[in-house]
Amino acid sequence: MRQDAKRRDRNKAVKKALKLQLKKFEVALVKGSAEEKQAEFIAATKKLDKAAARKVIHANAAARKKSQLARKLNPKPAAPAAAK
Numbered sequence: 001m002r003q004d005a006k007r008r009d010r011n012k013a014v015k016k017a018l019k020l021q022l023k024k025f026e027v028a029l030v031k032g033s034a035e036e037k038q039a040e041f042i043a044a045t046k047k048l049d050k051a052a053a054r055k056v057i058h059a060n061a062a063a064r065k066k067s068q069l070a071r072k073l074n075p076k077p078a079a080p081a082a083a084k
Contacts, residue, residue: 022065
């Protein structure tokens with residue numbers, strides 16, 4: 001098997017696992033308990049870091065995605081209206 005085919009298959013598997021984990025996190029946000037949300041967040045960030053370390057995705061893309069997930073996990077409270 002050619003080296004590029006091996007790498008393509010491996011990268012495809014890593015990306016598929018990453019997407020599944022991100023979907024699990026999204027479901028946990030809607031239906032899960034606080035502990036479940038935290039556990040899925042940790043698992044998702046771990047998969048993102050591993051994918052970035054293996055150069056499957058760019059390191060900045062992984063950092064950006066982790067930031068987006070953290071914002072979803074801990075949303076900011078709505079800012080009060082500014083008084084004039």
